[in-house]
Amino acid sequence: MKTDVARIAVLGASGYTGAEVVRLSALHPNIKVTVLTGDKQAGKNFSDVFPHLVAATNVPKLVKIDDVNWADVDAAFCCLPHATTQEVIKKLPSSLKVVDLSADFRLKDPAQYAECYPPSPSRHAGPSSSLDGLQHPPSRPRQRLPAAAPAAAPAPAPQAKLILPDDILIDAKSGVSGAGRSAKESNLYCEIAEGINSYAVGSHRHMPEIEQGLSEAAGAPVRISFTPHLINMSRGMQCTSYVKLAPGVTAEDLRAHLAATYEGEPFVRVLAKGAIPHTRHVRGSNYALMNVFPDRLPGRAIVISVIDNLVKGASGQGMQNLNLMMGWEETTALAQLAMFP
Template structure:
């Protein structure tokens, strides 16, 4: 395990967004981390407390443009930049820097699939071969060895943690999986958008990206690896008028002779000893308030009335386990630190 008396000099690229601010909130209580650089293009030159008042008076460096960062003074960077902007930046970083990327730019392993879903060529194809997918509990060895980790999306995290172990154990059918997921508004980012105004979101509930959301190929890519064959899911995301939180209701068909109790037992066994993933007892369905502000994922299993049907309910905080918390977890694994360091807080309630 790394010596926590030697501070890890860390930078956050894109510190003026919600995930950047959440990274700072978590890293400020991490005993092995020193914040060395914070970037923001439009907010460059401002103190962090001006952009996020709750992060003022903490001795943080001012925000700067990416080209003004002294890379030789950093050991690891978190990239919390918009999709489509990260590949070239990461490819141009010094080779000695470790990277945890919170964008979608390195999550898809096939360049052609990336082009199909994101509308432009992958701009760092050689680097893509060195990237590990950072679903920590299910790819810990890959994360440990990687220089660049692609942090999973929030929706994929909520769906893959319950589904992948069941596919690996052949307990559910790969076909016919339905993922009905809901997210708090912070998942849409901090940029001013009409669709995210209070009057547009409050007292409403809507689906978006119906039939063609960019998290679909990421989910299917990882499920394909677990199942050993192609998997096509029906995935629909929804926007819920709350600040943070994510709930995925997942409908599956069990293999012959398998019961919902078997699914629960398999998930319980798979995540036994894991600090951040838990399975609720029979009859208990998790809620977003059970994980708010924490790096935890809770999974419930309920038998469905349809033949061989079961319903999985998975909850995370989209900004923590769905983004910044999982990013810190991956950093801890990459650098040989205790995996829960800095992110071991319990959920906030009420």
């Protein structure tokens, strides 16, 4: 295992996912943050932008991307908006290892990307590396894989033909941090407090990403019904999926298969029979909890999974990728348990 110290740039460090990368980097013995960018916050100390990370005193001030000296960087985390990332990455030195948290490298089909993320940029980035324990079990080699939004009907189910691919319904609920840090009227306290808010009904941009991952697992096209909801909490994501079981398969068969598939996976836990996953049990951690329940409708099952959207859903998964890319232990800087209460 390599133990060299890598010099890291965090592009878009003034956003929530960028802050999480810096927080995790402070726990990493092989990382030295040498560059932080945030064009609107350039010139500021990082602790002025994120006072809760005041102890991160050895990180540099924020600068504009155009002012970065790439000779001081070995790897970069891109925590930038879609369409921005690919324009930045194509200008980076080819020697850099890059972990991207945007949507620019998820979809294989340029037309689908243009439909989901208008206006379409001048070029389509195509798929890139991503590690997602919810999508790709440890039995498959760690390779360059297209990222996908975490789905509660994970890939091993259609891959093993345990569920029918033509009847998957996903109800997803996410904390407000998933919408980013920029000021938006729809994210104001009075707009989201004391209620639940559905959005992008029938047209959410993550649907093609989920379908792409599930289709690869099933070996045939998979279409889903997916509805996201914004919840009055800072972080966390829960996906409740309703699936139709293959003939002769029970909900317990599905649970047992997932448990066996993810045995040994460092951050995915299939809970004991009957235990319900809760977002508060993964807050601040890189863990994903899931379980399977029989539906009262014959031949159907309910799969529930939870993650912290900023850690396992973004920066933690990115750190996991970097560990693998650099030859470090996969769990480095990510083993902290959830914060509760």
